[in-house]
Amino acid sequence: MEDLQNVVKDLKNVRGTGANKIFTMYLNTDLSDPEQQSGEWKIHLKNGLNNFEHYLREADDQEELKNFQKVKKYVKDYMAEIGRNLRRGVIIIASADGEVWFAERVQMKVENEFQWEEIPELAQLKTLSEKYPKTGIILVQQNQVKLIDTNLNQVRDTAEYELDVEEDTWKIKQGPRQPRSTTGLGSGNLQKELFNARYKANQYRWYKSVAPKLDKQAKDREWKRIFIVGESPASKTLETEMNKEVEEVILKNMLDHEESKVLDTVLD
Template sequence: MAINEKLKELENVRMEGSNKVFTMYLNTDPADPDQQGGEWKIHFKNGMRNFESYLKEANDKEELKNFQLVKNKVEKFIKENEQQQLKGIIVFATADEVVWYADIVQMRVENEFYWQETPELNQLKQIEETYPKTGIILVQQNEIKVIDSYLNQVEETLSYELDVEEETWRIMQGPRKANSATGLGSSNIQKDNFEARYEANQQRWYKSIAPKLDKQAKDRKWEKIFVVGEPSASKELSNQMNKQVDEVIQKNMLDHEETKVMKEVFG
């Protein structure tokens, strides 16, 4: 479920009595200097222990029982997913499981723990605002790669290549060809011929692919669109699209790993 849909659900949650809502944002980012020794495990244990100690002192057996049910379920989720840890863990939970949302996310979060009548949503709202459904379109002459991303994670990728002779864009199947940047052999003459054709036909070629990219944007419900490529290519492609492009990044990154591309886009 998309976070914006989950947010709408959680905003309407209000528990009563001893059945509270547990909220956890846990920083597990291995690149964080404060996490070098797996300190997130200590933060998690301390957070759980603090709530248990408070509830024991309050002598509220029913609420303590509810919290321990939630604690056990969260511990199980973390243990089952420990090998898939990314940068953060977000959890919303109640003992009766009316609320249960647990996710491993590819962005750093600030450690926060809550046990209260309503879920604490500020960080979740900020994440959804910063990393919405996004299309990243990488262009390099007669090749285009599309990265469909959400919450700083790659949902899917696909690539198009122009058949220069037929002037038809096709979805690429299998690994990229060694010299597919031109789609023509390796001799300098062939490259020179391609460059001349590219300069003469760039606008028309990108105009023919633009409707396919607009449809991707519509079908995938992109809230933001970035076009990344060499200056002339990225600018021309963005001009040919009907969908609004939020930013053009004039940098050739088609051959870069998706994680590096997303770091460039999101910072």
């Protein structure tokens, strides 16, 4: 999905003329919403579209009615196409002549809103673009660090670093993540005790050494907001050592949680 800030910038210059107005729709399709358990979004969609059509029939404006009916068909066709694969909301901004067409499913809550005016209604779009820019979530747990690269409340990419204890360096982890490695430190309880002792003695130096890698990720991925999630002192140490500004440190261990659960906790 394209950057909403650029979409807002482009749509600010859009103007309808005469009977060729601009249709704007924000539709709540969040199936986890208690008010959506029976597919109420379908009712809101039907009523929102029919209300404009009824008004234009009453006004006996045939040209404008014809234009709206074209847009109505575009909207219904799009909703039929995505109806089995919804997210939390749908945003559509369209004109009958096809010169304006922005239609996206979004993983963000929107309030039901329908407009048929000379200019698009952009207030909710602006709010969403400001609240959900490109964001990095850094999950830290002892010798593992996971990055979740997000935009508009959706996961774009992930990356994981794991500390190679023997080589004393952080490496990008390849393949599925395995249980925390303590290779070469013994076995059983002794292995765990030796690792914990080594971790306690070296944690500051270890996190200081990974911080520049995280700063580079933040720069390359153009993160506007950064959150660190993990238990103290690991998360606090990373915050101190990173050059990039960290918006918030959340003292929770969520490295093994589903990414959607992490987003719900951090961004909502």
